[in-house]
Structure formats: C-alpha cells, structure tokens
Amino acid sequence: MRRPRLWVLTAIFTVGATLAVTGSIEAAPATSIVGTWSGRLTPSPGSHASRQRLTVAVNPGERSGTWRLGPRCGGTLHLKDISDGYHHYYRVAGAGARAGCAPLGVDCLQRDGTEVEDVFISTSGTANSTGKFRRVG
Numbered sequence: 001m002r003r004p005r006l007w008v009l010t011a012i013f014t015v016g017a018t019l020a021v022t023g024s025i026e027a028a029p030a031t032s033i034v035g036t037w038s039g040r041l042t043p044s045p046g047s048h049a050s051r052q053r054l055t056v057a058v059n060p061g062e063r064s065g066t067w068r069l070g071p072r073c074g075g076t077l078h079l080k081d082i083s084d085g086y087h088h089y090y091r092v093a094g095a096g097a098r099a100g101c102a103p104l105g106v107d108c109l110q111r112d113g114t115e116v117e118d119v120f121i122s123t124s125g126t127a128n129s130t131g132k133f134r135r136v137g
Helices: 006-022
Strands: 037-044 052-058 064-070 075-085 087-095 105-114 115-122 129-135
Touching: 037 115, 052 105, 052 115, 052 129
Parallel strands: none
Antiparallel strands: 037 052, 037 129, 052 064, 064 075, 075 087, 087 105, 105 115, 115 129
C-alpha cells in the first residue's frame, strides 16, 4: 500500500488550520459558483482515479452544497476556506451512498469564465483528478 504524499497531507492540514483561524468566507459576486455544475473529472498523472462525470450543486452563500456521481453515489460539500480564488470543499459521503462509490477528499472549485474548474485532492492522495464543469441549472 502506498503512503499518501507529504504535500497532500500538508494541503489538507493547511485547509483545516486556515478554517480554524479565519472561519468561512464568502466569494465576491464576480467569482460566485452558486448553482449546479456538471462535467468530467480526469485522473491526474500518476493517479489511480477513474474518469467520472460529477455534478456539484453549490448553495447560496457558498458554504455548502452537494455532489453526485449517480443515483446511489453522492453526498454533501462543506466549505473549509477560500484561497487564491478556489473554494475548498470537503466531500462527505451521503447516508444512502454505496460504500466506496467515490474517493473522498477536497474539491477545489474556481470560477473560470462561464465554467467552474474542479481540482480534486483525494484523502488517500492516490485518486486525484481535475475537470471543467458547465452550468446545468
């Protein structure tokens, strides 16, 4: 079994520490990611992730939302912080989600014109992926 890379653990720790110090922050209207977005996540080089279609819905206030890969694979998003234009959300599995249907970790979402970029850092550090999403709702 491979050990998570130190930089992944450092990134996750930094997100938590920043939240503890600063609390939740809202984005400026021009960078708002409120709404429903869908797209494909593509594995990062060296990642063991599979290519997946992900839908995220960010609630007004941008402090929470939901994520879904399919009818029995989804859960909630909890905002930890906003830095360098990225909204960092912990991906939490829902009560009815199939066990192991998706890796858990941090979705880093940033508005990019009419799209949203997602850089996903898995908790294990071995299932990282990226993608561009379009508004669907």
